[in-house]
Amino acid sequence: MRRDLLTESExxxxxxGKLRRSFESWGYREIFLPCIEEYDGSLRRGTKFSYNNxxxxxxxxxxxxxxxxxxxxxxxxxxxxSEVLNGGIKGSxxxxxxxxxGEPSDMYVEVIKVAVSCLIxxxxxxxxxxxxxxxxxRRATEDVxxxxxxxxxxxxxxxxxxxxxLPIDQEKKRELWRLFNFRGxxxxxxxxxxxxxxxxxxxxxxxxxxxxxxxxxxxxxxDIYSPKLGYPIxxxxxxxxxxxxxxxxxxxxxxxxxxRSGEV
Amino acid sequence: MERxxxxxxxxxxxxxxxxxxxxxGIELSIPKGRELITRRKKYELxxxxxxxxxxxxxxxxxxxxxxxxxxxERSCDVLVPLELPFGRCKLSVAMPRERAVGVEEMExxxxxxxxPNVTSKFFEERDIPVEVMKLHGSVELAPKVGIxxxxxxxxxxxxxxxxxxxxxxxxxxxxxxxxxxxxxxxKTKFEVLNNLIASLRRVVDEWER
Numbered sequence: 276m277r278r279d280l281l282t283e284s285e286x287x288x289x290x291x292g293k294l295r296r297s298f299e300s301w302g303y304r305e306i307f308l309p310c311i312e313e314y315d316g317s318l319r320r321g322t323k324f325s326y327n328n329x330x331x332x333x334x335x336x337x338x339x340x341x342x343x344x345x346x347x348x349x350x351x352x353x354x355x356x357s358e359v360l361n362g363g364i365k366g367s368x369x370x371x372x373x374x375x376x377g378e379p380s381d382m383y384v385e386v387i388k389v390a391v392s393c394l395i396x397x398x399x400x401x402x403x404x405x406x407x408x409x410x411x412x413r414r415a416t417e418d419v420x421x422x423x424x425x426x427x428x429x430x431x432x433x434x435x436x437x438x439x440x441l442p443i444d445q446e447k448k449r450e451l452w453r454l455f456n457f458r459g460x461x462x463x464x465x466x467x468x469x470x471x472x473x474x475x476x477x478x479x480x481x482x483x484x485x486x487x488x489x490x491x492x493x494x495x496x497x498d499i500y501s502p503k504l505g506y507p508i509x510x511x512x513x514x515x516x517x518x519x520x521x522x523x524x525x526x527x528x529x530x531x532x533x534x535r536s537g538e539v
Numbered sequence: 540m541e542r543x544x545x546x547x548x549x550x551x552x553x554x555x556x557x558x559x560x561x562x563x564g565i566e567l568s569i570p571k572g573r574e575l576i577t578r579r580k581k582y583e584l585x586x587x588x589x590x591x592x593x594x595x596x597x598x599x600x601x602x603x604x605x606x607x608x609x610x611x612e613r614s615c616d617v618l619v620p621l622e623l624p625f626g627r628c629k630l631s632v633a634m635p636r637e638r639a640v641g642v643e644e645m646e647x648x649x650x651x652x653x654x655p656n657v658t659s660k661f662f663e664e665r666d667i668p669v670e671v672m673k674l675h676g677s678v679e680l681a682p683k684v685g686i687x688x689x690x691x692x693x694x695x696x697x698x699x700x701x702x703x704x705x706x707x708x709x710x711x712x713x714x715x716x717x718x719x720x721x722x723x724x725x726k727t728k729f730e731v732l733n734n735l736i737a738s739l740r741r742v743v744d745e746w747e748r
Contacts, residue, residue, distance in 0.1 A: 403727075434619050436620070498726075500722075500727075501723075502727040505599025506599070507722065507723065
């Protein structure tokens with residue numbers, strides 16, 4: 276059966292309206308970007324095609340596109356509601372915000388607060404935000420640097436067996452196991468504890484096992500999910516934009532719509 | 540207590556999967572006749588085609604078991620906390636004995652397989668252009684009747700290859716059996732799943748001793 280795109284569009288427009296008001300109440304301005312970019316290694320995702328012997332990307336990941344389009348360092352608070360592609364022809368809709376330039380811990384707190392208020396604005400209240408830190412893992416693997424990549428890969432798959440099989444001492448393995456399984460509100464890591472304290476929302480936790488699929492994140496990463504749905508409804512983290520510290524997040528609107536319509 | 544949902548493959552790996560889960564303290568009842576779902580105490584068991592297991596887990600079933608061949612082919616976003624100690628085999632390129640050549644000489648070949656993604660990736664990495672033909676089963680037939688030059692398929696004992704007069708040309712990957720966990724269940728059922736993984740890890744260690 277063909278999807279009823281027009282009804283879906285009405286629902287999307289309603290949610291987009293709510294999100295726009297929410298983003299703007301936090302001082303974010305909407306950004307409009309071209310749907311096709313000349314191919315560049317710094318652009319993530321998107322669908323590649325060639326035209327006149329040149330490679331192009333259709334609808335790449337917006338965060339990487341914003342950084343790609345910035346000609347010089349510039350402080351910005353922007354949001355977008357856009358379709359994105361990931362190598363195929365079927366796109367998915369995302370809404371997100373990017374805060375570029377500022378004090379890192381203030382930025383983390385602000386973008387998580389914006390994400391929380393956006394979800395509340397569209398009527399989704401049953402969700403969690405799990406915050407993790409890549410820096411915690413970098414520090415923990417400082418003395419076993421040669422295995423860092425394999426430890427990070429194990430973390431992405433949540434496979435401790437892979438860490439067990441590495442020739443590192445038992446005490447280090449026990450330390451990594453503790454980090455691997457930490458989920459709570461006070462971790463002993465100052466930055467993470469401060470974020471959770473300042474966001475002041477009982478749905479926000481520290482989960483040191485949190486990893487994000489895109490490679491540009493610098494330190495703090497977070498996943499947004501609902502116990503009612505089997506996959507994340509959003510996520511974000513911090514990155515560098517032309518030398519400036521930046522933080523942002525994206526919400527996956529098809530999933531948010533499913534939660535709103537009670538399909539799950 | 541919240542129900543924990545498992546999805547297991549209908550055929551090859553079912554017996555060992557149930558056995559290892561039982562040893563870890565999880566007794567699932569097997570569906571009878573044409574039933575595909577059963578419930579027992581706080582557990583629910585779904586039986587599905589092996590190739591669909593990662594898809595079910597990605598979309599919300601808590602735990603699944605499947606081969607790393609299927610996992611690589613479907614490339615779903617799921618967690619893989621454990622490798623299980625049974626069902627090891629390999630995925631290989633095979634050809635009719637009388638025409639067998641090395642992989643490097645396969646440019647332009649038609650390759651029949653149930654694993655089009657893994658196969659394409661294997662040949663692309665070697666920079667050997669081939670035509671990949673997706674079949675759903677009895678792949679050995681394809682070179683026999685001349686619709687393909689070679690196959691990429693599972694090799695366990697090598698018996699099926701011998702019976703069909705095929706020879707293994709090169710290994711594509713070692714295959715092991717994986718425990719899959721849904722990304723969100725790992726958070727929302729943190730304790731239960733961590734306990735399950737810890738029990739299974741103990742069973743895996745004993746199994747291998």
